[in-house]
Amino acid sequence: MLQISDLTFAYNDRRLFEGASAQISSGWKVGLVGRNGTGKSTLLKIIREEIANASPDNSIRLNTGARLGWVAQEVAATDQTILDVVLEADAERHALMQESETATDPDRIGEIHARLMDIDAWSAEARAAEILMGLGFTHADLSRSTREFSGGWRMRAAIAGVLFAQPDFLMLDEPTNYLDLEGAAWLEGYLKKYPHTVLIVSHDRELLNRCVTHTMALEHQKLSISPGGYDAWLKLRAAKLAQLESQRAKQEADKAHLQSFVDRFRAKASKARQAQSRVKMLEKMQEITIPIGERTTPFTFEAPEDELAPPLMQMEGGQLGYGGDALILKDVELRLDPDDRIAIVGTNGQGKTTLVKSIAGKLEMMGGERKAANKIRIGYFSQDQMDELHMGETVLDHIRHALPQGTAVSRQRAVAAAMGFPHEKVETKVERLSGGEKVRLLMGLMAMDKPHILILDEPTSHLDIDSREALIYALNDYKGAVLLITHDVYLAEATADSLWLVKDGRASAWDGDLNDYRKLVLAADRPDGGTPGAKAKTSEPVVKAAPAPTPAAERVDKNEQRKRAADARKAAAPLRRKAEQAEKTMTNAAAKIEAVDAELIVPGLTPDKIQDLMKQRAEWVARQEVAEAEWLEASEAYEAAVAEA
Numbered sequence: 001m002l003q004i005s006d007l008t009f010a011y012n013d014r015r016l017f018e019g020a021s022a023q024i025s026s027g028w029k030v031g032l033v034g035r036n037g038t039g040k041s042t043l044l045k046i047i048r049e050e051i052a053n054a055s056p057d058n059s060i061r062l063n064t065g066a067r068l069g070w071v072a073q074e075v076a077a078t079d080q081t082i083l084d085v086v087l088e089a090d091a092e093r094h095a096l097m098q099e100s101e102t103a104t105d106p107d108r109i110g111e112i113h114a115r116l117m118d119i120d121a122w123s124a125e126a127r128a129a130e131i132l133m134g135l136g137f138t139h140a141d142l143s144r145s146t147r148e149f150s151g152g153w154r155m156r157a158a159i160a161g162v163l164f165a166q167p168d169f170l171m172l173d174e175p176t177n178y179l180d181l182e183g184a185a186w187l188e189g190y191l192k193k194y195p196h197t198v199l200i201v202s203h204d205r206e207l208l209n210r211c212v213t214h215t216m217a218l219e220h221q222k223l224s225i226s227p228g229g230y231d232a233w234l235k236l237r238a239a240k241l242a243q244l245e246s247q248r249a250k251q252e253a254d255k256a257h258l259q260s261f262v263d264r265f266r267a268k269a270s271k272a273r274q275a276q277s278r279v280k281m282l283e284k285m286q287e288i289t290i291p292i293g294e295r296t297t298p299f300t301f302e303a304p305e306d307e308l309a310p311p312l313m314q315m316e317g318g319q320l321g322y323g324g325d326a327l328i329l330k331d332v333e334l335r336l337d338p339d340d341r342i343a344i345v346g347t348n349g350q351g352k353t354t355l356v357k358s359i360a361g362k363l364e365m366m367g368g369e370r371k372a373a374n375k376i377r378i379g380y381f382s383q384d385q386m387d388e389l390h391m392g393e394t395v396l397d398h399i400r401h402a403l404p405q406g407t408a409v410s411r412q413r414a415v416a417a418a419m420g421f422p423h424e425k426v427e428t429k430v431e432r433l434s435g436g437e438k439v440r441l442l443m444g445l446m447a448m449d450k451p452h453i454l455i456l457d458e459p460t461s462h463l464d465i466d467s468r469e470a471l472i473y474a475l476n477d478y479k480g481a482v483l484l485i486t487h488d489v490y491l492a493e494a495t496a497d498s499l500w501l502v503k504d505g506r507a508s509a510w511d512g513d514l515n516d517y518r519k520l521v522l523a524a525d526r527p528d529g530g531t532p533g534a535k536a537k538t539s540e541p542v543v544k545a546a547p548a549p550t551p552a553a554e555r556v557d558k559n560e561q562r563k564r565a566a567d568a569r570k571a572a573a574p575l576r577r578k579a580e581q582a583e584k585t586m587t588n589a590a591a592k593i594e595a596v597d598a599e600l601i602v603p604g605l606t607p608d609k610i611q612d613l614m615k616q617r618a619e620w621v622a623r624q625e626v627a628e629a630e631w632l633e634a635s636e637a638y639e640a641a642v643a644e645a
Contacts, residue, residue, distance in 0.1 A: 069167025435462030
């Protein structure tokens with residue numbers, strides 16, 4: 001379907017591709033991965049010929065007659081309905097439908113209707129509606145004009161249009177950035193069943209693992225393609241690196257042996273010829289180079305120095321909204337403790353952001369009570385905050401404003417470096433930062449206050465996979481409460497212990513985990529009747545009903561019970577830490593075993609080397625088994641203590 005041959009391209013004097021080659025066959029679903037800034041989006045532009053003279057020597061060849069499809073930009077704000085916009089995305093059907101209204105020649109009319117039958121044109125409205133509703137639109141939305149929707153929803157309509165057109169080669173660039181968790185789950189299922197070839201740029205690890213057949217990596221200006229999803233590619237890359245390291249070690253040993261002979265016998269006439277021969281052998285040796293891994297700057301969220309007693313925050317009878325008649329959520333009864341890690345789920349427009357803004361104190365409640373400790377500090381991150389950065393000011397300016405007056409410049413620069421801004425970046429004005437760099441700056445500024453609660457509203461939209469991994473590590477190391485809104489299932493599963501569901505004007509704890517919720521989403525058009533694109537379903541999530549108002553005495557008893565439960569969790573914390581440490585040991589041992597296994601498959605190993613590797617493997621397996629036993633014992637003890645409380 002697509003052939004990339006010896007592609008070399010530079011943009012603004014920066015080399016992005018150097019002799020890059022790859023081939024994509026028809027029907028493959030390919031995930032294109034690589035660090036931010038390596039040129040993934042540029043490659044898509046070259047393929048669709050948006051960059052002039054990028055491939056003058058036919059480095060890019062698409063099958064003759066293949067229809068190419070991509071999301072160019074959001075749908076324009078016009079009086080045209082959302083449904084009509086999507087229907088027009090199928091250019092052939094649209095042209096034939098228009099011609100059928102004016103054609104007078106009987107033969108041509110027959111040809112038009114025959115072709116319309118061939119492309120199943122009469123079911124088009126139903127198919128377009130199904131796609132739109134899968135991406136979050138309601139049935140009523142289909143007849144609304146595009147100007148009534150925000151830019152994000154018009155972008156969803158653009159995605160719906162290219163999916164409806166079903167091109168032979170579909171290209172998508174970070175499509176889940178515009179979708180909620182439910183929309184992303186629907187898209188995943190759609191792409192799995194898509195009948196043609198797909199090339200998708202995404203940093204959504206779960207999407208790349210679940211719906212692609214191959215992974216194409218852009219690293220060090222080269223392209224490589226391998227079967228399987230992202231995790232399969234990671235394992236293959238690790239095995240290749242291990243093999244390269246083994247080969248280089250052998251080459252270095254050979255070089256040392258040859259050089260030793262040369263050094264010993266170069267001056268001896270009887271050995272001069274042999275020494276010169278070995279010099280030539282050294283010169284002919286092709287250097288085995290190992291690609292240098294690109295370092296990802298870690299995120300850091302320091303623990304608050306002043307620990308607060310639970311609950312950190314409690315909401316009773318909360319009426320949340322934007323004043324007047326704009327009540328979004330009612331009768332909210334929720335509590336947040338220091339060790340809570342909560343992911344908030346629910347379709348877009350249900351009130352997730354309204355809830356976290358109210359918890360953070362950035363949105364005044366319309367009714368009810370919000371109880372929080374006097375000295376509580378809450379760190380709040382949202383994509384909207386990018387607009388709050390001061391245009392014209394540098395990274396260093398923002399850090400200077402956040403530090404106490406008179407802080408030394410060296411200290412300011414050290415703080416910037418810890419956030420991921422080296423000396424050559426600190427004087428960059430914020431408007432010239434990439435999306436990922438702006439996220440790092442905002443999170444770094446938020447973390448400087450050492451908050452007791454971190455609230456992150458879609459933090460990963462501009463982060464690559466490695467940066468998302470770094471964020472997971474930071475959140476798991478953070479000693480405080482976390483509230484997370486995200487469409488990234490991998491991030492949520494790796495950091496959250498429980499869920500809050502926002503649905504039908506209510507916010508409450510949800511009995512189940514993200515896997516349960518995801519299965520529910522995939523099993524239905526929508527999990528909840530009141531959300532965009534929903535249909536009535538018999539299977540509904542099991543939701544804890546918001547409690548009715550209770551007498552003050554009864555509420556005191558309940559609070560006392562919660563306090564005792566929190567105290568019990570705190571007392572059992574050493575068990576949890578022991579389990580976490582054992583889990584880290586298990587993970588480390590598994591990685592070591594995998595590395596040894598990769599080395600064992602390298603051809604040409606001596607019997608002694610094989611025996612040494614097998615001994616190492618046995619030692620790591622033993623460590624893994626001991627750690628697993630410790631983890632199981634500590635986890636069960638912790639869960640029993642919490643359950644008893």
